[in-house]
Amino acid sequence: MHNASDFERPVSTWQDIPGWFTWRGGQEEAVAHFGDGSRFVEVGCYLGKSLCSLAEVVRGSGRDIAVTGVDTGRGSGPEGVSAVNAHGPAVEFGGGTFAGLLHRNLIACGAADLVQLLITDSLAAAELFADESLAWVHLDARHDYDSVRADIAAWLPKVRPGGWLSGDDYNRDWFPGVVDAVGDTLPGAEVWWSTQWRWLKP
Numbered sequence: 377m378h379n380a381s382d383f384e385r386p387v388s389t390w391q392d393i394p395g396w397f398t399w400r401g402g403q404e405e406a407v408a409h410f411g412d413g414s415r416f417v418e419v420g421c422y423l424g425k426s427l428c429s430l431a432e433v434v435r436g437s438g439r440d441i442a443v444t445g446v447d448t449g450r451g452s453g454p455e456g457v458s459a460v461n462a463h464g465p466a467v468e469f470g471g472g473t474f475a476g477l478l479h480r481n482l483i484a485c486g487a488a489d490l491v492q493l494l495i496t497d498s499l500a501a502a503e504l505f506a507d508e509s510l511a512w513v514h515l516d517a518r519h520d521y522d523s524v525r526a527d528i529a530a531w532l533p534k535v536r537p538g539g540w541l542s543g544d545d546y547n548r549d550w551f552p553g554v555v556d557a558v559g560d561t562l563p564g565a566e567v568w569w570s571t572q573w574r575w576l577k578p
């Protein structure tokens with residue numbers, strides 16, 4: 377669990393941000409695969425570790441790829457087989473929201489101009505995008521079965537043909553709801569970067 381000293385530590389790069397992100401190679405694959413004019417959406421950003429990494433990969437590529445991050449800023453609450461409230465300390469640190477920390481981290485990493493940040497619920501955010509307008513949507517919000525199914529239902533129509541819908545924590549031991557929701561909804565989804573899942577839209 378992260379604590380106040382983690383949140384107070386200065387940030388200048390995504391590696392300085394508290395989080396669990398380990399699959400940068402997937403982001404590099406996405407940026408190499410999709411061309412200019414694409415938009416990526418990450419749903420569930422926490423303090424911006426994966427989002428700031430993605431912004432760095434996009435900027436380094438020189439490609440014209442837009443990036444949107446979506447998060448309530450209020451955490452996922454207790455979840456997983458251990459019912460851990462992993463984001464609770466950050467919510468408490470921020471007086472009920474970590475949105476300020478997330479935005480501060482984007483600014484500190486030089487990502488604030490490249491990334492549009494939406495502080496809102498996943499399902500409400502999906503309504504802001506036209507159908508088949510997004511190259512890649514990555515789902516990393518709540519990990520219970522019903523939430524993952526709802527996220528997939530909301531974002532699937534927004535992915536363009538040839539685009540990717542993917543998600544984090546595809547691990548039955550920790551998050552069986554993720555594995556079951558993906559399996560029941562998206563036959564053909566595959567393991568990607570060890571603990572990610574990915575579905576390629578025909």
Ligand SMILES: C[S@@+](CC[C@H](N)C(=O)[O-])C[C@H]1O[C@@H](n2cnc3c(N)ncnc32)[C@H](O)[C@@H]1O
Pocket residue numbers: 395396397419420421422423424425426427446447448449450451452463496497498499516517518
């Ligand atoms: C596992 S964390 C994201 C970690 C981040 N992708 C990373 O790797 O650094 C999950 C995040 O989802 C957010 N979240 C949970 N339910 C949500 C919802 N319905 N809409 C938007 N964000 C949500 C939480 O606030 C939390 O920040």
